Amino acid sequence: MLFRSLILKASGLGWVKKLVTRSRLFRPMIKRFIAGETLTDAFQVAEALAGGCMNVSLDLLGENVATEIEAERATAAYIEVVEKIAQSEFKDKINISIKLTMLGLDQGDAVAESNFRRLLTAAKPHGIFVRADMEASAYTERTIAMIERVYGQFPNTGTVLQSYLHRTQEDVERLIRLGCRVRIVKGAYLEPEAVAFQDKEVVDAEYLKAAKRLMEAGNYPAIATHDAGIIQKLKDYAELQKIPKERFEWQFLYGIRRDLQDQLRDEGYNVRIYVPYGAQWYPYFSRRLAERPANMLFIAKSLVRK
Ligand SMILES: Cc1cc2nc3c(=O)[nH]c(=O)nc-3n(C[C@H](O)[C@H](O)[C@H](O)COP(=O)(O)OP(=O)(O)OC[C@H]3O[C@@H](n4cnc5c(N)ncnc54)[C@H](O)[C@@H]3O)c2cc1C
Missing domain, CATH: 3.20.20.220 (TIM Barrel)
Known part of the structure; x- marks a missing residue:
């Protein structure tokens, strides 16, 4: 529950949104949850x-x-x-x-x-x-x-x-x-x-x-x-x-x-x-990330590998 609330709060920050929507690192995870634009x-x-x-x-x-x-x-x-x-x-x-x-x-x-x-x-x-x-x-x-x-x-x-x-x-x-x-x-x-x-x-x-x-x-x-x-x-x-x-x-x-x-x-x-x-996928995507620590781990690992 603590993890979920941290991620949901962080997702409201402008720079976090910019990072997630612009960085290519998140693309595979976005593609997994969203059918397209x-x-x-x-x-x-x-x-x-x-x-x-x-x-x-x-x-x-x-x-x-x-x-x-x-x-x-x-x-x-x-x-x-x-x-x-x-x-x-x-x-x-x-x-x-x-x-x-x-x-x-x-x-x-x-x-x-x-x-x-x-x-x-x-x-x-x-x-x-x-x-x-x-x-x-x-x-x-x-x-x-x-x-x-x-x-x-x-x-x-x-x-x-x-x-x-x-x-x-x-x-x-x-x-x-x-x-x-x-x-x-x-x-x-x-x-x-x-x-x-x-x-x-x-x-x-x-x-x-x-x-x-x-x-x-x-x-x-x-x-x-x-x-x-x-x-x-x-x-x-x-x-x-x-x-x-x-x-x-x-x-x-x-x-x-x-x-x-x-x-x-x-x-x-x-x-x-x-x-x-749809194009407005960010709030939905943030809620999916917040539901499972492993989703964030997956992204953290890709960041480290870069
Ligand atoms: C069809 C559908 C419609 C929904 N509509 C609404 C709605 O209208 N309003 C609303 O507030 N909520 C909605 N939700 C989201 C829901 O409230 C939960 O936030 C979400 O389903 C996670 O809870 P859970 O029941 O899967 O159980 P949890 O206890 O959260 O998860 C159980 C297990 O499911 C897997 N899992 C859960 N979430 C993820 C994830 N994001 N990524 C990877 N694995 C995961 C994991 O293995 C986890 O251990 C909807 C969910 C579904 C399935």
């Missing part, structure tokens, strides 16, 4: 995965736009992705994940909701699912409330809950009542003690509790983790409770634990890979 790059990866019996969620990277015009531009870019998916032979295997702050949440709920509804309207006739990723805790309530407002008209949407937040078990029940699809994750942001558990063991225990409840009573939940121990426990639980494999899916981030992704697919589970792409 353009929609064409992302589609190449997505269709190759879909051809290999994986499902995909495309994520056009970016967060926190500064103006309503930028939010409109982001909405248009998301709609372009939806239209491209609609034309793909793998249409049924590809959906999208979005950030409400890209649709204008900082400019007001009404701005973001109007853009979100435009996007959902474009996706609905094609049966394309649009998931609102969960961002920092300042947005949790507003994200859930947004989903509650639009879900009646747009059942092709859902969101994400983070097991590190104190509030999450209640949100699990709230979204089970609503009936929308939920992705459960541990949580990737730097959150204070007042709202989030700081102890990894507690976050893991809360994850298991929320995931089990969603597997029992949720609408096609997404169990998103690379934690092999947790995955095994949940597989055992599903078997014990006779929860069929079609009732849920596993989700992984592109480039992480490919062995486990393939293994689960070969065992007959639904697996979806979250494929991020």
Whole structure:
């Protein structure tokens, strides 16, 4: 946890950002986690995965736009992705994940909701699912409330809950009542003690509790983790409770634990890979580095070798 918070804090410094975005040393690691900078790059990866019996969620990277015009531009870019998916032979295997702050949440709920509804309207006739990723805790309530407002008209949407937040078990029940699809994750942001558990063991225990409840009573939940121990426990639980494999899916981030992704697919589970792409990859990349000391070690070794 200390390592994660150090890396996340360092990534906010201007000179660190410059170093990471300009130095060639980081390129192999960036390539491992990010599908490319353009929609064409992302589609190449997505269709190759879909051809290999994986499902995909495309994520056009970016967060926190500064103006309503930028939010409109982001909405248009998301709609372009939806239209491209609609034309793909793998249409049924590809959906999208979005950030409400890209649709204008900082400019007001009404701005973001109007853009979100435009996007959902474009996706609905094609049966394309649009998931609102969960961002920092300042947005949790507003994200859930947004989903509650639009879900009646747009059942092709859902969101994400983070097991590190104190509030999450209640949100699990709230979204089970609503009936929308939920992705459960541990949580990737730097959150204070007042709202989030700081102890990894507690976050893991809360994850298991929320995931089990969603597997029992949720609408096609997404169990998103690379934690092999947790995955095994949940597989055992599903078997014990006779929860069929079609009732849920596993989700992984592109480039992480490919062995486990393939293994689960070969065992007959639904697996979806979250494929991020776009020019604004830096915050996403920083969160991935912070999750695992070995990622930083890899970079440190390349620096020493130079
Ligand atoms: C599909 C998907 C969508 C997500 N969406 C959101 C979201 O909307 N909001 C949000 O806050 N978070 C999101 N996350 C991130 C999540 O919150 C965690 O930060 C991230 O998944 C790491 O936690 P973990 O469950 O893999 O467990 P950890 O305990 O962090 O890791 C378990 C093991 O997984 C492997 N691993 C984990 N991370 C890495 C890495 N970066 N590089 C290499 N190996 C790694 C390591 O072997 C590690 O020991 C998402 C994650 C996934 C998989």
